[in-house]
Amino acid sequence: MCRYNETEDEVLIQRLRAGESMIADYLMEKYKGLVRKKARAMFLIGGDTDDLIQEGMIGLFKAVRDYQPDRETSFQSFANMCIDRQIYSAIKSSNRQKHQPLNTYISLSDREMEENLRDSCTEHDNPEAILIDRENVTALKKEMKKSLSSLENQVFQLYIAGNGYVEIAEILGKTPKAVDNALRRIRKKMKRCF
Structure with missing residues (x-):
């Protein structure tokens, strides 16, 4: 190949x-x-x-x-x-x-x-x-940015960039469990925002 x-x-x-x-x-x-x-x-x-x-x-x-x-x-x-x-x-x-x-x-x-x-x-x-959908997405992003902690924002950005739990943990100097917990908190906060 x-x-x-x-x-x-x-x-x-x-x-x-x-x-x-x-x-x-x-x-x-x-x-x-x-x-x-x-x-x-x-x-x-x-x-x-x-x-x-x-x-x-x-x-x-x-x-x-x-x-x-x-x-x-x-x-x-x-x-x-x-x-x-x-x-x-x-x-x-x-x-x-x-x-x-x-x-x-x-x-x-x-x-x-x-x-x-x-x-x-x-x-x-x-x-x-x-147009309404765009406004809703923009508002959701603002709300999400306010509700996520600094660590959660970092984890989230690395996650959507395609990194796995272990890679994120290595980049941030955290354990994979800490990354998993952060992603769980992000999902909960997203449900509330949504």
Whole structure:
């Protein structure tokens, strides 16, 4: 798989279409970290990021399958859009009670949130509802920032950046149990804010 590192994604897609099936595995592995980061940026109240990672991987698969190199967008941009849309689509379509955590997501990634809101709009979305949603997310972020301690803010930022409990503990000089406790407090505070 290392032999693909030097080649641009767009060229790899053309080679994939020509029959080099191993390239699909390489691209899925290459962008798996991006999927995890996006899934972790969605804070699921009482939920698990595994569902969103799975949905993001489906979006990545669709990007690999559907990307057209002759278009004026890079594969990375196209993959970003496909991953975002798959995650948001899963959240929107999960109306049944057993998927309740997916119905109560909150995006906590500042830059990505704005891009995702813009990208996820369709002609059926109401501009007024989108504006209200943005205001609600902004208010929630302010409230959350006020209610989290300094340690909780640090843990939270490292967590949504994709670090695991052990990594966060090492970075902050804390025990994994202290990190776990901080994340539990963050979830409780988020439920109250929400």
